[in-house]
Amino acid sequence: MHGVKRQTQQAIVDRKQREKSKIEGLLKLTDAVLDRKKGKDWSAEAFDATTQLLTVNPEFYTIWNYRRNILLNGLFRESTPEDINELLSGELALTMKFLQSHPKVYWIWNHRQWCLQNVPQGPGSDLDGWRKKYWAFELQAVEKMLNADARNFHAWNYRRYVLANMSVPRPESSELTYTMKKIESNFSNFSAWHQRSKVYTSLWHQGKLDPIKSKEKEFELVRNAMYTDPDDQSIWMYHRWLVGLGHDKELLEREIGVIQELLEEQPDSKWCMESLVHYKRLILTNYPSDRDKDLVADCVRLLDQLKDIDSARRHRYEEIHRAVVNISTHP
Template identity: 60%
Template sequence: MHNVKRVQYSKEVLEARKQRDQARLKQYLALYDRVFDKRKNADFSQEAFNSTTSLLRINSELYTIWNYRRNIMTNGIFPSSEPSKVNSMLNDDLELTFELLKQHPKIYWIWTHRRWCLEHVPDGPTDDDPKGWKTANWKKELFVVEKMLNADARNFHAWNYRRYILASMDNPPPQTSELAYTTKKIEANFSNFSAWHQRSKVLQSLWDEGKIDERSSREADFELVRNAMYTDPDDQSVWMYHAWLIGSGNDLPLLRREIQSIQELLDEQPDSKWCMESIVRYKKLILRNHASSLSAEEQEKLRSDCSSLLVTLEDIDPLRRQRYRHMKQELLA
């Protein structure tokens, strides 16, 4: 970097650092070999379990060792343990995975192990509340994943995990609360594709169950996504959500209205690739679904408009030139 003073290390300092790195590598390889030997010998002892902890803290991507850790629990420790100890161990592993996820939030195997822990929490602790431990863990987990999303609101692993938690809870929060949560995340960052995706899942479920009016909520979301378009017309996630709201394109007045709205944005942003692509997509939907209500002249005008936009797209997006040429050929077929 400019204007940053470069630190010059002496030969002795560099040699000492090299020696430390070599010692750490040697220790890691010795631990690695020891744990894999224990696995090979089907060692399901507490000592073997502790060894997996040490190794996974150094390298959390060793999915084979995560599998081995679970085998130690189910085959070696759990069968001879009281439910309270099983619950305690699983909670310790939830703490371990939370600590590791803060450092490595996108390692799939850590998320997988966390799911496994939750799914193996035993019933307890009282007859009055036979699922007491399970209920407490699932409720706590929603707060945990919110912390993860506060740290990185676009972490799709965390969003997938959030869907899993909500689907697994006996008494999840109402879906309208989840809809409000996605609104908060989207308004904080319109580029949050995962939040838009979660919103589509929640809305579709609410519509299917008749819990909110589809027409009015869809209209409200057209307004939300329109604001996002004008804020950042180059953000792909916004246009993908808009296409989802349009759906199969059976509503001709809606298609015409949205095309006009996007055209107004294109007039302001004449090089907007996503504006052009969306207009082409929606005009093709009109041609495909509503040709019978159009005159020959109207159909030809739509084809001509699409063809002209595709030629422009070839120039401004040359990496996808062949795709646009193919789309243009389809129009003429």
């Protein structure tokens, strides 16, 4: 093609040879490290070999397990708490480097968590020792990762772990502020919505927040999000969670009315239709009345529309259709 440099035959041969040599080198290194593992080699040389291999393949969970065994059975054995602290600092630095290019590899996050669990006690109490320093740093580190990718669910899971284990607990109200910031920047952040549900559940369980007032505030937030981006699944999933906390008939009818108004503005909104069917089915199931026929007719009409606009899930909608009809014929 014009303007595109063609590779010469020799260049192609050279590239393939380099790739072949790289693969052969990786296989040789893998065999060598696995031989050390089989022989229960807990030496510094074995440790360095795992670094080489994980640098090439950070998803090799067997090698991460071997690396931890080297630390526990070898390098930690004759070390002072200060030495162990230095080794773990190196591990955290290494995993952070890996996460820059592999932010969604579970085994890297897992190793980082293991490091925190093995930080030796510092001088004085936990509040004044090394653990306090590590947990504070980890919260900052994971926030940087979420700034780079606010929807990285591995980072969100790790954040929950850090918050649950900090020596000085972070006020949960701060986490509501943090999730709000992430949601406002992108309504499609399912992990932020999920984190928000976890925080509210904890606050309600502890009696630290009025559930009625806070739930109403969340409904208002979700309604605004629905009107801003009615096609975003994350918003609707959070709405269902809110409704599911106490789906009395009055609440269901209120939210159906809100969604119906939105559907009039967005007549092809799949999520509006799906949610209307979902909530009307809840009324049919839990609050049978003489309006059942009308509700069934509404659900059938909406399901017919869904089969047209979302044909890939046609069989699913047909299954729901049968379930709706079954409710009306077998109360």
